[in-house]
Amino acid sequence: MFAYSICWPRRAMLAGLVVLGTPALALAEAPEFFTQSSANLLWTLIAAILVMFMQAGFAMVEAGFTRAKNAGNIIMKNLLDFAAGSPAYFLVGFALMFGADAAGVFGTSGFALAGLDTTTPEGxxxxxxxxxxxxxxxxxxxxVSGALAERTQFRTYIVSSLVISALIYPISGHWAWGNLWLxxxxxxWLAQMGFIDFAGSSVVHSLGGWIALAGALVLGPRIGKYGPDGKARAIPGHSIPLAGLGVFILWFGWFGFNPGSTTAATGDIGFIAVTTSLAACAGTLGAMIMAWMRFGKPDTSMTLNGTLAGLVAITAGCAEVSPMGALAIGAIAGLVVVPSIEFIDKTLKIDDPVGASSVHGLCGTLGTILVGFFAAPGFGSNTGLLxxxxxxxxxxxxxxxxAIAAWGFGCGFILFxxxxALMGLRVSAxxxxxxxxxTEHGMEGYNGFQIFANE
Incomplete structure (x- = not known):
């Protein structure tokens, strides 16, 4: 049985471990923490499992929005993001993100997770x-996977995913979240300023979105995406129902993403679920209305992206804004994501097959900033401008x-x-x-339906 003790929700400071003992492969002397209750541990584990299931959602969205001849490759990339990225984060990334601070930039110490004594509540x-x-x-x-879809060498993609999980994500994550552990x-430095990103609009989503934009820029567009006149051509995805299933899975998993970020089984988790879902609803409606106005029809793919845009935008302030504020943030994100996708596609001529740069990059940045307007007294611990x-x-x-947007785009551009230069990024024509x-996996995602033409 775990000993119950006082613990605080994540908005104040995450409660952590007591003394970790002497790990066999410790990176530094283990720090002292507080004990978590069994209820908090159970809730955190359930939330983590929900977020892990979001990998299936991302895989379905990306596969549905791209062509059938690349579906298996999409699945492999999403699988390897977790299967290769988790060990990298276990061995390197966690210490960089949650170790003792060095000048506000990254963690310099940590502990070897493999050395924890799992017979104790602390371990x-x-x-x-x-x-x-x-x-x-x-x-x-x-x-990042979706923005680089249909033209990236698989081996090179795996290396990029490892670097993101081991280095790029943990360093900027330390800026905002390093205090959650020690x-x-x-x-x-951002935590010291009082920066609010409760569950990762910027730390997670914006970072990934801006890396994705940089990668798509370096990689170049798919064959046939832009005609001789430079105008963008639509390359429709092979299964909107599959993409829709992915969005529903992501919406479901987000109830682990946002409420789970309390890492405590408190009354806040219900309130955070409300703000999360309302923002998703408003994002859906906002994007549908904007698409209807621009294209004359309520475009399904844009509407699905609007749902994700609302979810991404509310993630920073889900514990700080009122339900009405959540509706406003989601609606703004939904209205913005449609012209953003068009701007990147048609004006910048950067080929992002799934709109990841807009949904996660722009809307993650926007949602983080909007906390400064909509943080509401009586709901969170901060008060916004409005x-x-x-x-x-x-x-x-x-x-x-x-800062996180610039870090993501800059690191992504250099990485790719x-x-x-070293490995080659793009497959042959x-x-x-x-x-x-x-060509990459020696099999078909849909046996008997392989198409060898681009037009």
Whole structure:
């Protein structure tokens, strides 16, 4: 049985472990923490399992929005984001993210998770917390997959996913969340400023979205995407129902993503579920209305992306805004995501097959900033500009959101340029036309339905 003790929700400071003992492969002397209750451990584990299931949602969305000849490749990339990224985060990333702070930039110490004594409540909570954080790391990495779909070498993609999980995500994650494990000893520079990103609009989603944009820029568009006149051509996905199933799975998993970020079985989890779901509903409606106005029809793919846009945008402030504020944030994200997808596709001429850059990059940044307006007294511990809280919080949110966006895009651009030079990033034109299922994996996603033409 676990000993019950006082613990605080994540918005104040995450309660952690007591003394970890002497791990066999410790990266540094184990710090001292508080004991978690069995209820908190169970809730955190259930939430982590829900977030892990989001990998299936991402896989379905990306596969549905792309062509049948690449469906198996999409599944493999999403599978490897978790299967390869989790060990990388276990061995390297966790210490960089949650170790003792070095000048506010990254963690310099940690402990070897493999050395924890699982016969103690402390060791059991330590591994549970790592598992919860590992599924967030996998989410950030897998966002990149969709933007690079249908033309990326599989081996190179695996290396990029490892680097994101081991280095890029943990370092910027430390800036905002390092204090969740060691308290003030681990606080990065954004946490010290009072930056709010409760469940990761910027730490997870925006970072992945901006890396995705950089990767798509370096990679170049798919064959046939832009005509001789430079105009964008639609390359329809092979299964909108599959993409829709993926969105429903992601919406379901988000109830682990946001309420689970309390890492405590408190009354807040119900309230956070409400703000999360209302924002998703508003994002859906906003995108549907915008698409209807722009295209004359309520486009299904844009509406599905609107649902995700609302979810991404509310993730930063889900514990700080009122239900009405959640509706407003979701609606804004839904209205913005449609023209954003068009702008990146038609004006910037960056080929992002699933709209990941807009849904996760732009809407993650936007949702983080909107906390500075909509943080409501009586719901969270902060007050936004619209409630008389002044501009201080808003400026902090802008600073943090833009810093993580710049880090993601900059690191992503350098990463994919280096990988392109060392390994090659893109498959050959012949391989792209045949489809990556055949050329990269030697099989068909849909046996007997392989298409060898691009037009």
């Amino acid at each position: 059991q909570w330590g591994l549970t917390f790592w598992f919860f954080q590992s599924v967030f790391a996998a989410t950030s990495a897998t966002i 308290g003030d000893e681990g606080a990065g 409630y008389g809280g002044g501009a201080g919080l808003l400026l902090t949110q802008i600073t943090g959101a833009l 340029k280096v990988l392109d 012949e391989e792209e036309l045949k489809g990556l299922d055949i």
